[in-house]
Structures are given as structure tokens and as C-alpha cells.
Amino acid sequence: MSSVLEVRGGKPLEGEIFVRGAKNLVPKAMVAALLSEETSVLRNVPQIRDVDVVSELLKMHGVDVRHEGEAGELTITPGKLELPDPVQVDMLAGSSRIPILFCGPLLHRLGEAFVPDLGGCHIGDRPVDFHLRVLEDFGAVRTSTPYGMHITAPKGLKGKPVRLPYPSVGATEQTLLTAVMAKGITELSNAAMEPEILDLIAVLQKMGAIISVDMDRTIRIEGVDKMYSYKHTAMPDRIEAGSWASAALATGGDVFVKGAQQKDMTTFLNYYRKIGGAFDVRDDGIRFWHPGGELTAAVLETDVHPGLMTDWQQPLVVALTQATGLSIIHETVYENRFGFTDALRGMGANIQVYRECLGGLACRFGWQNFYHSAVIQGPTKLQAANIDVPDLRGGFSHLIAALAAEGTSRVSGIELINRGYEHFMEKLGKLGADVTLS
Ligand SMILES: CC(=O)N[C@H]1[C@@H](OP(=O)(O)OP(=O)(O)OC[C@H]2O[C@@H](n3ccc(=O)[nH]c3=O)[C@H](O)[C@@H]2O)O[C@H](CO)[C@@H](O)[C@@H]1O
Numbered sequence: 001m002s003s004v005l006e007v008r009g010g011k012p013l014e015g016e017i018f019v020r021g022a023k024n025l026v027p028k029a030m031v032a033a034l035l036s037e038e039t040s041v042l043r044n045v046p047q048i049r050d051v052d053v054v055s056e057l058l059k060m061h062g063v064d065v066r067h068e069g070e071a072g073e074l075t076i077t078p079g080k081l082e083l084p085d086p087v088q089v090d091m092l093a094g095s096s097r098i099p100i101l102f103c104g105p106l107l108h109r110l111g112e113a114f115v116p117d118l119g120g121c122h123i124g125d126r127p128v129d130f131h132l133r134v135l136e137d138f139g140a141v142r143t144s145t146p147y148g149m150h151i152t153a154p155k156g157l158k159g160k161p162v163r164l165p166y167p168s169v170g171a172t173e174q175t176l177l178t179a180v181m182a183k184g185i186t187e188l189s190n191a192a193m194e195p196e197i198l199d200l201i202a203v204l205q206k207m208g209a210i211i212s213v214d215m216d217r218t219i220r221i222e223g224v225d226k227m228y229s230y231k232h233t234a235m236p237d238r239i240e241a242g243s244w245a246s247a248a249l250a251t252g253g254d255v256f257v258k259g260a261q262q263k264d265m266t267t268f269l270n271y272y273r274k275i276g277g278a279f280d281v282r283d284d285g286i287r288f289w290h291p292g293g294e295l296t297a298a299v300l301e302t303d304v305h306p307g308l309m310t311d312w313q314q315p316l317v318v319a320l321t322q323a324t325g326l327s328i329i330h331e332t333v334y335e336n337r338f339g340f341t342d343a344l345r346g347m348g349a350n351i352q353v354y355r356e357c358l359g360g361l362a363c364r365f366g367w368q369n370f371y372h373s374a375v376i377q378g379p380t381k382l383q384a385a386n387i388d389v390p391d392l393r394g395g396f397s398h399l400i401a402a403l404a405a406e407g408t409s410r411v412s413g414i415e416l417i418n419r420g421y422e423h424f425m426e427k428l429g430k431l432g433a434d435v436t437l438s
């Protein structure tokens with residue numbers, strides 16, 4: 001049964017919390033470990049649902065996975081792999097987007113793989129056509145089964161020049177994880193360059209891969225015959241850091257996010273400052289606070305890195321409901337990432353969504369039926385409401401709104417937030433939030 005969180009809002013969040021390894025890197029580094037038979041060690045691993053899902057899937061393939069939760073250390077030994085029963089694999093359908101990334105490593109090690117239907121946030125169609133095209137270009141053959149997809153590589157995998165139609169994070173990672181041990185050279189153009197991808201490349205290089213990265217979105221990979229183990233400390237979660245920063249702003253609070261790193265958050269920090277938020281970068285983290293006075297409305301567009309990351313958009317929208325004037329947001333990564341604003345409107349926020357592109361970036365969603373731009377008129381006093389969490393970031397954003405609102409909100413479905421926010425209930429407690437779980 002889903003738990004309900006009672007949030008008595010109107011109290012600034014104040015204090016210190018610690019952010020560990022990135023949700024968008026850790027599970028991929030776990031998949032990379034499959035490329036070797038040896039024991040790899042990943043540090044700074046958070047206790048989140050996506051890590052559990054990938055651990056389960058690794059274990060189904062005969063991998064020994066040990067997670068020292070408190071210490072944040074994960075030890076992965078993929079000695080002898082085995083193909084699991086597809087019915088068992090299918091039990092993980094809908095739980096995460098990571099299983100599709102098992103294809104390359106499993107094709108190299110086992111010659112075949114079963115992939116369950118993917119999960120992840122419902123913020124658009126989220127097809128995997130780019131992934132499949134890369135795998136097929138390299139020589140993979142896939143068939144649909146009642147339990148997801150079965151994929152084989154009857155003649156092995158061969159590197160090729162690949163050009164992605166859009167710099168997709170997942171398809172870039174798919175290409176990396178497959179090309180490192182494919183025969184020959186892969187030149188990947190129009191690749192995504194998110195910091196999590198660069199950290200994955202660091203992991204793969206430690207394992208023996210030969211990968212070079214150009215500034216023009218080109219990645220060159222020379223296939224090698226053997227990969228070894230790695231020891232790696234995962235980069236911190238910049239999305240979680242930005243979410244707590246937005247919560248500090250929306251509630252008029254002051255939060256020190258230990259572990260947050262400036263270099264991964266430059267674009268976020270620029271917008272935070274433009275809106276009127278204050279921050280102080282320290283060696284061990286970043287302090288974020290509302291300096292008093294009015295916040296300023298802003299014009300923002302989400303984009304692939306180094307643009308403003310889409311996963312920051314939803315928490316920032318809540319902060320912008322407290323800014324004076326008209327804010328305009330153009331979401332160019334996902335076609336359907338404003339559904340969460342319905343609940344905010346129910347709480348008194350003045351937000352209008354549009355199908356038109358309200359921004360200068362070339363966008364794939366113009367002249368289609370997608371409400372992918374938003375205008376926010378602020379500031380508005382938010383009122384408590386009963387909310388059902390729709391997805392990971394939307395859910396956290398609703399939580400921020402409830403914390404900023406007057407009165408008692410009841411937030412249900414908060415389990416979804418565990419997918420990407422480690423110990424968020426404890427963290428809320430540490431920041432002085434007045435919440436109870438029932
Ligand atoms: C687990 C993880 O790391 N998730 C992140 C990853 O998701 P994910 O890797 O799924 O996101 P992508 O970068 O692949 O998706 C970006 C866009 O490309 C489209 N697309 C993608 C692949 C494909 O085969 N075909 C296609 O059309 C998607 O529908 C979307 O519109 O990057 C996103 C963009 O920074 C983040 O919001 C997610 O938090």
C-alpha cells in the first residue's frame with residue numbers, strides 16, 4: 001500500500017544534507033562492470049531504487065553484487081555469467097530505463113540478452129529507436145518475445161561510424177558500452193556530453209577502453225579484446241543538489257548541500273543567481289539560500305549539456321512561482337514534462353502551458369500537439385492540497401510546493417521519489433521540515 005506524507009508547509013528548509021553518487025551514473029557504471037570477469041568496486045553509491053533494480057538484474061545473470069549501504073560501496077563480481085529465465089527478467093519490466101544498456105556487455109560476454117520493457121519517468125514517449133539502430137548497425141539481431149526483447153549477435157559486434165539524430169544520453173551510453181569491445185573503430189557523432197557520460201568514460205578507460213572525446217560532440221572508440229576491473233568514486237548527483245537548492249529558494253530557506261560540485265552545475269548556478277538565489281561554493285559542497293527580498297522572473301530553456309538540464313526544470317518551476325513577474329520556460333528535451341503543473345495550479349500557482357515554442361532554441365516539438373512551453377506569473381501564495389506523485393522529479397517538485405505552501409498537504413505515492421533521492425525523508429527531517437508519514 002502506498003504511504004501518504006503529511007506536510008505542514010510554510011517553514012523554511014534550513015540545515016545541511018549530504019548528496020552521494022549520481023542516479024544517472026551509478027547504474028551505468030554497474031552495467032559497465034559486466035564487461036570484465038574481475039571484481040569492480042564502485043564508491044559513493046546511494047541507496048536508491050534504481051541501484052536496487054540494476055543489482056537485481058545483475059544478480060539474475062549470476063553476478064555477485066554486495067552493497068555496503070551506509071559506506072556506499074558496491075562490489076561487483078561478474079565471474080561466470082548465465083542467461084536468466086526471461087520470465088524472471090520480465091518481472092523488472094517498467095522499473096527503470098537501465099536494462100536496455102545491458103545489451104552490449106551481455107552480447108560481448110554471453111552472445112545474447114533478454115531486455116524487459118523499460119520504465120522511467122512518464123514525461124514523453126521515450127522511444128529507444130536510436131539504441132536499437134546502433135546495436136543493429138553493429139550486427140545485433142532482435143526479436144520480440146512475450147517477455148520483452150531477445151537480442152543476439154550471431155556474427156559478433158563490429159564498430160561503425162554512428163551519427164545520432166539527437167544527442168541522446170542513453171543512446172550515447174549504449175554506443176560506448178557496446179563499442180568498447182566491438183571489433184574495429186567506432187566514430188560517434190552528435191553524442192551527448194553530459195558529465196555523467198564523461199564519468200562513465202572515465203570508468204571504461206580504467207577498465208582498458210580506448211576512448212577519445214572531441215569538443216564537437218564526437219567520440220572515438222577503438223575496440224579492445226579484453227576489459228579489466230575498475231575502482232571508481234561516482235560523481236555526485238547534480239540533479240539532487242539542484243532539487244534541494246530549488247527547495248531552499250521556494251521555502252525561503254538556507255541549505256548546505258554537502259558533496260555538490262560547482263563544475264557539474266555551472267549552468268544551474270547561473271540561472272539560480274539570475275532568479276535571485278544566493279550560493280556559496282565551498283570545497284566540500286555548495287550552500288544555497290534565499291537572500292530575502294523579491295525573486296526575479298526568468299526566461300529559461302532546457303537543453304542537452306551544457307544547456308540547462310531538463311531534470312532541473314521541474315524543481316525550478318516551483319521556485320519560479322515565488323518570483324516576481326512573468327517567467328517563460330521552453331522544454332526542448334521531453335515533449336510532455338509539464339503535466340506536473342496541474343497540481344501546482346491546484347495549489348494556486350498561476351501557470352499556463354502552450355504548444356508553441358516560447359524560446360529561441362531549435363526544438364523537435366514545434367507545431368505539434370505537445371504542451372512544452374510554460375508561462376508562470378508570480379509570485380503566488382501556494383495553498384496546501386492533496387497530491388498524488390506523478391513521477392520522480394514531478395513528485396519532488398510537488399513536495400517542494402507542499403513545503404512552501406500554507407496549511408497541511410497530503411502527498412501520496414512518495415515511494416516514486418526513492419528512485420532518485422536517497423533517504424529523502426531523513427533529509428527533510430534534518431532540514432526541519434514538519435512532515436509525518438502515515
Ligand atoms: C537514467 C538516465 O540517465 N536518465 C536521464 C537520461 O535519460 P535518457 O537517456 O532516457 O534520455 P535521452 O537523452 O536518451 O532522451 C532525450 C530525448 O531523445 C529522445 N530519444 C532518445 C533515445 C532514442 O532512442 N530515441 C529518442 O527519440 C527521447 O524521447 C528524448 O526526447 O537523460 C535525460 C536527458 O538528460 C535525463 O532527463 C534523464 O534523467
Ligand SMILES: C=C(OP(=O)(O)O)C(=O)O
Binds near residue numbers: 096392393
Ligand atoms: C527522467 C529521469 O530519469 P529516468 O530517465 O530514469 O526516468 C530523471 O531522473 O529525472
